[in-house]
Amino acid sequence: MASVKLEGIRKSYGAVEVVKGIDLEVADKEFVVLVGPSGCGKSTTLRMIAGLESITGGTLVIGDRKVNALPPRERDVAMVFQDYALYPHKTVYENMAFGLKVRNHPREEIASRVAQAAETLGIGHLLDRKPSQLSGGQRQRVAMGRAIVRRPQIFLFDEPLSNLDAKLRGQVRTEIKKLHQDISATIIYVTHDQVEAMTLADRIVVMRDGEIEQLGTPDEVYNEPATMFVANFIGAPAMNFLSATVSGGHARLAEGGRVSLGTLADNLAEGTEVKVGIRPEHFLEKAKPDCAVTGIVQVVEPLGADTLIHFAVGNEAMTARVAPQTRPAPGTRLTLGCDPERIHIFDPASERALRRRRPENRAAAIAVGA
Amino acid sequence: MSEVMQSPAGIESRRRDWASLMDPSDRTLAIWLLAPTVVLLLLIIVYPVGRLVFTSFYNLSLTSGLPAQYVGFENFELMLEDPVFWDALWNTVLITIITVPGALLVGLGLALLANLPFRHRWPVRLALLVPWALPLAFVGLIFAWFFHSQYGVVNDVLARFGGPRIIWFNSPQWAFTAICLAIIWKTSSFVGLILLAGLQTIPRSLYEAADVDGAGRLRQFFEITLPLLRPAIVVALIFRTITALQTFDIPYTMTRGGPGTTTATLAMYIHQNTVSFLDLGYGSALAVAMFVLSMGVTVIYLRIMGRGH
Numbered sequence: 092m093a094s095v096k097l098e099g100i101r102k103s104y105g106a107v108e109v110v111k112g113i114d115l116e117v118a119d120k121e122f123v124v125l126v127g128p129s130g131c132g133k134s135t136t137l138r139m140i141a142g143l144e145s146i147t148g149g150t151l152v153i154g155d156r157k158v159n160a161l162p163p164r165e166r167d168v169a170m171v172f173q174d175y176a177l178y179p180h181k182t183v184y185e186n187m188a189f190g191l192k193v194r195n196h197p198r199e200e201i202a203s204r205v206a207q208a209a210e211t212l213g214i215g216h217l218l219d220r221k222p223s224q225l226s227g228g229q230r231q232r233v234a235m236g237r238a239i240v241r242r243p244q245i246f247l248f249d250e251p252l253s254n255l256d257a258k259l260r261g262q263v264r265t266e267i268k269k270l271h272q273d274i275s276a277t278i279i280y281v282t283h284d285q286v287e288a289m290t291l292a293d294r295i296v297v298m299r300d301g302e303i304e305q306l307g308t309p310d311e312v313y314n315e316p317a318t319m320f321v322a323n324f325i326g327a328p329a330m331n332f333l334s335a336t337v338s339g340g341h342a343r344l345a346e347g348g349r350v351s352l353g354t355l356a357d358n359l360a361e362g363t364e365v366k367v368g369i370r371p372e373h374f375l376e377k378a379k380p381d382c383a384v385t386g387i388v389q390v391v392e393p394l395g396a397d398t399l400i401h402f403a404v405g406n407e408a409m410t411a412r413v414a415p416q417t418r419p420a421p422g423t424r425l426t427l428g429c430d431p432e433r434i435h436i437f438d439p440a441s442e443r444a445l446r447r448r449r450p451e452n453r454a455a456a457i458a459v460g461a
Numbered sequence: 462m463s464e465v466m467q468s469p470a471g472i473e474s475r476r477r478d479w480a481s482l483m484d485p486s487d488r489t490l491a492i493w494l495l496a497p498t499v500v501l502l503l504l505i506i507v508y509p510v511g512r513l514v515f516t517s518f519y520n521l522s523l524t525s526g527l528p529a530q531y532v533g534f535e536n537f538e539l540m541l542e543d544p545v546f547w548d549a550l551w552n553t554v555l556i557t558i559i560t561v562p563g564a565l566l567v568g569l570g571l572a573l574l575a576n577l578p579f580r581h582r583w584p585v586r587l588a589l590l591v592p593w594a595l596p597l598a599f600v601g602l603i604f605a606w607f608f609h610s611q612y613g614v615v616n617d618v619l620a621r622f623g624g625p626r627i628i629w630f631n632s633p634q635w636a637f638t639a640i641c642l643a644i645i646w647k648t649s650s651f652v653g654l655i656l657l658a659g660l661q662t663i664p665r666s667l668y669e670a671a672d673v674d675g676a677g678r679l680r681q682f683f684e685i686t687l688p689l690l691r692p693a694i695v696v697a698l699i700f701r702t703i704t705a706l707q708t709f710d711i712p713y714t715m716t717r718g719g720p721g722t723t724t725a726t727l728a729m730y731i732h733q734n735t736v737s738f739l740d741l742g743y744g745s746a747l748a749v750a751m752f753v754l755s756m757g758v759t760v761i762y763l764r765i766m767g768r769g770h
Contacts, residue, residue, distance in 0.1 A: 143669050164675035176666035180688040189684075190674035241674070 093154035093244040093277060094119045095140065100149035102135050102301075110135050111301040112149065122271050122278045126288040127298035127324070133281045134249055136298075140279060141170050141247050154244055164193075169238035170247040173254060175230045177222040183209075183233050184218040190241045201240075208239040211273065212266075228259045235267070239274065248280040252287060264290060285325050289313065297321045319442040322368050322435060328399065330368045330435070331409045333384070337363040342436065344384065346405035351381035351431040355445060359436075365445065368435035371399065374411040379428040384409070388419045400425065510752065516745040523739035536746035546747065548722050549730040556641060556712075556726065557705040563645040564701055565694070568652025575653065576660045589657070592650040601714025604643035605630075608715075630716055633723035640712050640724055647711065648704070652697045659693025660686070695766045702762070703755050727751050 095117040102110040110132040117123045125133040138144040140151065142163035151159050158166050169190070177186050184205055191201045209215040212232045222230055231251060238246055248267075252260045268291055271278055282288055288295050289309045297304045297312060297320075305317040316322035322330040335342035340356040341349045342365055350367055352359070359365070369384070378384075386404035398418060400411045402425055411427055419425050436445045517536055521529040540546050575585050592600070607613050608629040616626050629635045663686065671681045709728035712718060718725030725733075731751065735744030 141669075141673055143672065163669075163672040164677075168673060170670070170673045172666050172670060174664065174666055176664065176670035178667060178670075178685060189671075189676070193675045193680060237670075237674075 094121075095245055095277065095279065096150075096152040097136075097140075098150040098152070100136065100139060100151060101147045102132070102139060102144060103147045108147075109301050110139070110147075113303060115296060115303065115306070117277060117279060120275045120277055122280065122291060122293045123296060124280045124282060124288040124292035124294075125296045125298055126282055126285060127304070128283060131298040132301040133283075133296075133298045137170075137247055137249055137279060137281045140166075140245070141168055142166050143170075166245075167243050168245045168247055169241045169243040170249065171231075171234045171238050171251045173250040175222070175234040175254075177230060177233055177237075179222050181221075182218065183214065183220050183222070183225070183236075186222070186233055187218075187236045187240050190237065204240045204242075205236075208236045211239065211270070212236050227255050228263060231255060231263055232266075235270065239270075244277065246276050246278045248278065250282055251280075252282070252284070267291060285327065289325065295325075297324060315444070315446075316368075316435065317444055319366065319368070319437050319444075322437070322444075326370055328371045328410045328412070330370050331407075331411075332437070333367045333369070333404060333407055333409070334439070335365050335367045337361060337365060341381075342367050344404065346385075348384040348404070348426070349382075350384070350429065350434055352436065353431055355436055358445065364439055366437040366439050366442075368437060369409075369429055370433070371410045371412040373429055373433045374413065375428040375430065376413050376417060377428050378426045381431050382429040382434070383426055384429065385424060385426040388421050388423050388425050390421060391418055393418065513745050513748055513752070516741055517749045519742045521740075521742040521745075523741065529742070532742070536743050537749075539743060540746050540750065545722055545725070545730060546727075546750075549725045549727045550750075552637075552723070552725060553706060553708060553727040555637070556644065556708050557702060559641045560644040560648065560708075561698065561701050561705050563641065564649040564652045565697065567645055567649035568697065569656055569690075571649060571653035572656035572660055575657050586657075589650050589653050592647050593654065595647070597647065597710035598714045600643055600647045601711040604639065604646070604711070605715045607643075608639040631720060633720055636716050636720065636724050640715055643711050643715065644705070644708065648701060652701055655697040655700070656690060656693050659690045663689045692766070695762060699759060699762045702758050706751065706755050706758065727754075 095115075097113050097115040100110060100113040100115075101108065109130075113132075113136055115123070125136060127133050135144055139146050140153075142158070142161060146159050150157060153166055153168070178189065181189065187205045187208060188201045191204065196204075205218070206215070209218060212235060214229060214232050214236060217225060217229060217233070222233065225233065231254075234251070251267075252263055255263060264287055267280075270276075271291075280287075280291060289312075292309055294306065294308055295312045296306050299320055305312055305321045307315075312321060312325050316325065316330075319332065323332075333342075333344050335344045335350070337343075337352065337356060337359045338361060340353075341351050343349045344367070350369075374384070375382075384404060386402040386409055388400060388402045389408075390401040392399040392401070393415065395415065397412050397415050400413060400417070400419060402409050402411065413427075437443065438445055516529075518531060518533060519529045520527075520532045520535070571589055575582075575589050579585055595603075607615050610616060610626065610628040610630075613629070615629070620626060627635055629639045667685050667689075668681055671685055676684060707728050708726045709732065712724050712726055713729055713732075716724045718729050722730075727747065728751070731744050731747045734740045734747060738744075
């Protein structure tokens with residue numbers, strides 16, 4: 092296993108720049124997920140690491156070798172493709188053995204490695220079948236098996252679950268996480284699904300328009316989104332945003348309510364325009380003196396475990412996740428509270444978060460200052 | 462009057478037949494929908510083939526002025542003792558054995574070229590189409606000029622490199638070579654088109670997976686391209702072999718079968734007997750032989766293809 096280092100990695104097709112300078116260090120045995128909407132450059136970045144796309148600019152280091160100019164087979168990476176890319180005319184065994192056969196491993200070693208990988212993935216009984224005789228989930232496992240037997244330095248996954256149905260996706264996701272724990276491999280994983288990113292990653296790289304928007308652990312990305320884009324992308328249903336004005340230590344909503352800003356207000360001049368971000372799950376059913384948001388109920392969606400209430404504050408559509416038995420009638424007025432510690436404040440112009448001063452941040456600032 | 466009259470039971474049963482024919486049940490509907498095709502096939506395939514087999518058992522020569530006379534297998538016995546038939550059959554088989562693999566190899570090369578990621582693909586594809594679109598007789602004439610001993614471009618090029626001046630159509634071997642080259646040039650574009658269509662069904666991700674797995678270009682060709690191209694290759698082989706067995710236009714326009722009958726094909730000999738000599742009985746027997754040959758080859762290919770699945 093090995094680390095991967097991307098320094099100012101860029102990719103252009105003619106005049107169009109799709110990856111605009113990515114800096115990323117993936118540690119040995121780390122599971123890093125690149126996540127973002129379609130066209131954000133995440134798959135292109137992964138394919139550059141694999142060697143399937145040429146690198147326009149920057150440096151790519153795997154282990155301690157610069158690999159910019161090396162073809163895929165010399166980079167010692169294995170990749171799991173979105174469409175599995177299994178060789179349809181070869182059996183499961185032959186598919187898994189191919190990479191080893193090409194590299195002239197002895198026959199006995201190939202057999203034992205394939206058997207071991209098949210055992211790990213529970214596909215031992217499928218070795219004589221052709222890919223066309225397998226279900227989607229089984230094909231996915233074979234594709235992973237083909238990667239595992241190679242024992243490469245780096246595993247690359249390109250949206251491996253997007254061709255599976257929702258139930259199977261959850262199941263295979265768990266298996267991938269378990270696999271990472273078992274073989275403790277370095278994995279770079281691309282997805283557009285924030286749930287996959289949150290559940291699998293040691294660190295998440297949120298990408299947008301060919302650039303890294305935020306890099307951090309799942310907790311950091313969820314709890315301290317750096318921008319409105321990240322706040323909106325991570326978490327489902329997405330974070331709610333309300334226009335507000337700073338006034339007397341509070342963010343006064345344009346319509347229906349106010350939220351205490353606490354220590355954040357120290358940094359903000361009176362009358363500053365801000366966006367208040369509240370996650371649906373952070374609404375409280377009782378209004379509080381330091382946080383109250385009032386709107387008109389539009390749609391109520393009972394989900395069993397909880398209820399989603401879609402309501403409007405002025406022109407701004409909001410969603411709240413509340414207890415399952417809470418079922419307000421559509422059209423009624425609703426006032427919800429929140430914990431001011433869990434709200435987010437953004438600058439509407441730059442869309443960047445206005446950070447709450449936390450003790451550890453202050454400690455870091457002092458350290459840097461010293 | 463009484464002959465026209467029918468028993469009540471007869472009228473009843475006929476009414477029932479009509480009613481069942483007009484009944485829009487699945488079975489009846491299927492029969493109605495299939496009927497035009499069946500009639501058409503009977504008219505344009507089954508009847509002519511049947512008529513051919515029928516005629517092959519008759520002594521029917523329009524030059525003799527005698528009425529057709531049933532002669533059993535006499536035409537076929539005559540055929541087996543006819544040295545020209547054996548020559549023509551051998552030439553036909555030889556042309557097939559040489560030009561079918563030849564066209565397959567050249568066609569595969571063309572398909573692989575045309576499948577490369579050109580910025581402008583259409584001129585390449587168009588170039589691939591041109592030989593296929595040309596009429597066979599036209600190609601024969603073009604190549605007859607190419608190989609002309611005095612004015613041909615082939616001899617000109619040979620002379621520039623100090624080669625000998627070959628009188629192509631005076632020697633059986635050279636005439637045969639020229640014909641085979643013309644046929645390969647003409648037919649490899651068709652094979653190329655079929656194989657190109659086959660190549661385009663192979664997903665790119667398979668090659669990417671093989672890249673990552675560590676397989677080089679040559680290995681990818683033999684481990685991925687060729688096995689996955691197999692159905693397209695079999696289809697191309699069936700079409701090409703059947704048309705090769707029926708080779709007529711190119712040798713006809715290039716050599717008329719000469720020198721002597723050394724480049725005459727079975728189709729040319731059938732044409733000579735039926736159209737020139739008006740010996741329809743013997744010509745039909747020869748045509749039956751060609752029909753059996755074509756069917757035999759097709760069955761063998763289909764067996765091979767069936768095994769592949």
